Amino acid sequence: MFGIFNKKSGVVKEERQPSKITDNQPKKVRVIEDRKPQPKLAPQDAAGRVLRGVVVSDKMQKTVVVAITRTRIHSKYRKGFKLTTRFKAHDENNEYHVGDAVIIQETRPVSKEKRWRVIGKA
Numbered sequence: 001m002f003g004i005f006n007k008k009s010g011v012v013k014e015e016r017q018p019s020k021i022t023d024n025q026p027k028k029v030r031v032i033e034d035r036k037p038q039p040k041l042a043p044q045d046a047a048g049r050v051l052r053g054v055v056v057s058d059k060m061q062k063t064v065v066v067a068i069t070r071t072r073i074h075s076k077y078r079k080g081f082k083l084t085t086r087f088k089a090h091d092e093n094n095e096y097h098v099g100d101a102v103i104i105q106e107t108r109p110v111s112k113e114k115r116w117r118v119i120g121k122a
Helices: none
Strands: 002-005 012-015 050-058 065-073 080-090 101-106 117-122
Touching: 050 080, 065 101, 065 117, 080 101
Parallel strands: 080 117
Antiparallel strands: 002 012, 050 065, 050 101, 065 080, 101 117
């Protein structure tokens, strides 16, 4: 057993000795063939955040702006306040209008700012 003596604290710190590998011990082999293939997901089934909000603008073609309002509590003053985030969401048939409560889901980028699509009315 080897050790290092610390002069300030007077503590002997033990060091581990390197383990010796013998030929008799079986080696660990990682088998890749046992893994099951993962099923391919369709774009609408892909996991993504799902949020509920209100349409605040429908002036663009095939796009609506959805406002998500959430409440937070201030860490110091413990007062509640509202935070509003606006997302541009894809609306293929232009069926949602200002004031509609909708559910949006995160998806692959559709354009420069659109990363959400409208699933349906809330």
